[in-house]
Amino acid sequence: MSGTRVGVEVGGTFTDLVAIGPDGSLQVAKVPSTPSRPDEGALNAIEAAGLDLAEVGDLVHGSTVATNAILERKGARVMLVTTEGMRDILYIQRHNRRRIYDLAYAKPEPVVRRSDVIEASERVGAEGAVVTPLDVDATLERIAARLSEDDSFGAVAICFLNAFVAPDHEQRMADAIRGRFQHLKVTCSSDVCREFREYERASTTALAAYVQPVIDAYLGRFSEALSARGHRGNFSVMQSNGGRLPAEGMARSAITALFSGPAAGVVGAARQAARSGFGNIITFDMGGTSTDVCLVRDGQPDLAASTEIDGLPVKTPVIDIATVGAGGGSIIWIDDGGLLRAGPESAGADPGPACYGRGGERATITDCHLVRGTIRAETFLGGDMKLDKAAAEKVLSPVAEWLGLSLEEAADAAIRVAEASIVRAIQRISTERGHDPRDFALAPFGGAGPMLACRIAEELGIGSVIVSPAAGVMSAYGLLASDFVHFESRTHQLRLDAAAEPDIRHVIANVAEAAAAHLRMLGLQGAPSITISLDMRYVGQAFEIAVELPGDGGTARVDEIARLFAEAHHRVFEFDKAGGAAIEIVAFRARASVSPGAPPELSGAAGDGPREKTGLFERGQRQDALCGGRPAPGEAVEGPALIEDGTSTLLVASGWGGEVDDAGNLVLRRR
Template identity: 45%
Template structure:
């Protein structure tokens, strides 16, 4: 018998779930995340769940991995040193953006847009221009590309992103510029927007391409290390990577399009929620994953997770299909603190896996949500993480004592305050993606999972007036279960350039769809998927003439 293992890396714990080829066993386990080298934590989890199931690790056929490598690189700004090449006159594209302040900064002058991933001195221009139909107005000036390559060489860039105006209609200039740059830098990954995000809106397309270049070297190194460990320790097991759209993909694809792997772990939780809802006649769900570091909110309607092409990662817009997630810094490890005005706050900073909450006995001293729940008796200190850990109630009380002293209350009252504040933060987060979008939560179930989710679920659902709060089986590893029920998925886009229904040629539209379908078949055939296992879905971005934004419709 063979086995599949799903591994979801979180900020505090790495979760693993094992199932057999007959689907009769489901074994779950949690091990500490290893921030210094997350591949260690992944392999620790794989061996731990195999041991718990009593199986030989070399009988594992596939490891499905929800990675936080890209997400962490964006949060910590530890991605590659990128050079950006764009059309002459548009060097400041990433700086100018949409000339809009963040929504949360509407009345707060201290809030600003995140800085671009590429500083201005590494944003260079190539002389070329296409018109709005893709026709060449100014041929590509190759010496200008060579000149940019010289600057990139002096700057020591580790990856290059290329985004020319209207290249989604005609990629000829981008492809030629990429060929010139590849000749100069054969060892570097070069991302071009007509491959990464061939859609209109130049700022979002450019930002997506830059982000892909920023993350691909980091993701490539991580996956190379992990693949090597898997070959050495598991033999012929296949490694699959979860994408932000909720589907899985090959390692080769994840290396080339690393931007698609950001937030892949949280996406697995929403996929699991939709799967659970369909099986249990709950088609309308708000899924919330409260782990040690973050609180991930997803929406399921009619049994399907909502996918958007107008998302953002860490405040930077992306133009690729992703599950519509809203993530805030509220988890079991979120740190409680008093601001200068004397008000109690919780998060967004977290004690994470190292050192963790004070009650973990790993050197943590700052008060966290987990410490507050231990003090209030909401967590059993003698049976934490299925009995694999014990918690130190005394350390939790000592961590919360300074908060209690500043507030002039008992430690128990301070702990209750911490719980109420983090609940308020989570309620506000849910309202942002539901009530503020006109969604009536009285028709929805709250499906709460993650290591800390069940402790807070009832309070949140009651406050929002929701129909019910549901805790699924194996809630602490529920996102990892979602990775097991995902399907291999590839999204293909072909821009039509302002096509109007009155002048649309059905034969040309059909050919565009067929070209994308054939590309998908070739990609999946290379991964040993037969035709009878492939499902093709056609979608179109449509809008009424004169509207600015479109709707994605089947």
């Protein structure tokens, strides 16, 4: 791909940019985010990097716009059109209680008001046969009547019973609404989620409709700003499934943009670690607001078929990331029992940690790092951002006094509390799913991740830590390292036996072609690469697990599928039913991908290595450490040491050491 390649990722605290020129030169920028106008933060990063957008051939963007729209309830007013008798599906939800001892527990609030649900006279049976024909005219009149009462609607979500089997009623209703009410954005469940489980499908459709106008307006505004500054190259947007789509492709896929930033970081870390021969890694992304961790096996991140946001289910493939509220901006506090806590409340970008000098009045993890010496005020962000140590000490003093500790001891204790939360998150995606973390390397990134990596690895028994160049902007690099990706899924229940093999191959071929056709429709060149996974279970089980088939899945035999399922089931549940127990396939999922070209290499310029001396307090001890820039390839470094590259600070803890390899990664091992 010709021209400079640029990735811009808007986070909760900082907006990161990575630009890689045609000659392989690397340029990075990190500027404070503007939560109320995230596109301004992205443009500020472009300006800070001094880029000529006319020379940019490929610009990839990730942001929290869709996520924030849901969390802050700032999406469009949505009308839900559903099958007669199903109007309460978003409110009944499931019968489980998330907090079983909370007497005041209330179910998550849907994004659609009950008064905004329109029932349509129609019904399709579970096998796809029409039970009650769709009455389009009567439904349109009900919609018109509701609009006459309130004209603030911006979107319509259509979710008919069993539309995942036969979508004709939904598509006809959508065409009729678009024809009569052109100002409304219309989203069909059969376009965003062709799978069973009515509540989850309805929730996903409602959320997709809720964020679609927000995403359309945001991308339209951002595209115009880029064009006004001379950009004529490709513009694409990251998805939470680890792939990107051209910006125009998000017109029907806004819901896939929910967790684009964390997903991009995982993709970038996996690509960079693979260059050093590490296929099995645990990614550890600690930013300003939260920490995200993910398991990567054989170079591929684990995927989950669904996720949740604000307690509401979203049934669309996402990179399987566990998140905890432990970031650089996480607030330090004392709970009702007198115990020290870190997060989940965050100071965010505004006002941010007290040491930023923007009015923060409560101690954060970043303030603690500054107090204990693992961040140096004069070198933060390469010296471009000055920190106020006195302000950090002032806000930490009440906590230290309560605990009866010195400032350094209180800061060190707070960081260890945050470490414990992160260790627990990693255990959730490793040991609790049948994976031994000792079989993986830890790959930290984000502005704060490398400072805690060695100690977290120790707690988990991990022997290797791999830190990439410019680790603080890894999510922005991951945008450039991602392929164009689209997923299609179909619920189709089949008993796994020899007689079903032709049907299995037929459904695989159909879902694979649907995924590939979507990428071709977007004008992407090249034959898409296809991978197939099946949602499977033993007959009688209520939930299923994903089983990935080898190659493109087209030649997989029943006995091989059964073996792969038994292995996956044993890994997750520590048992499998030998002796021919009945197995069934519940859903088929196809991933189609097209590469935009070889991913650019991330290689940071070596500094002078750690040469200066500094003091720090860590693990209850005052230590003398060397500090400075990143070592040159082949140069060894031993802990304790601080390595600063302008995007993040790496603490090489005592008892750890390593060197920079030929790929530019600093590989640390426990001595």
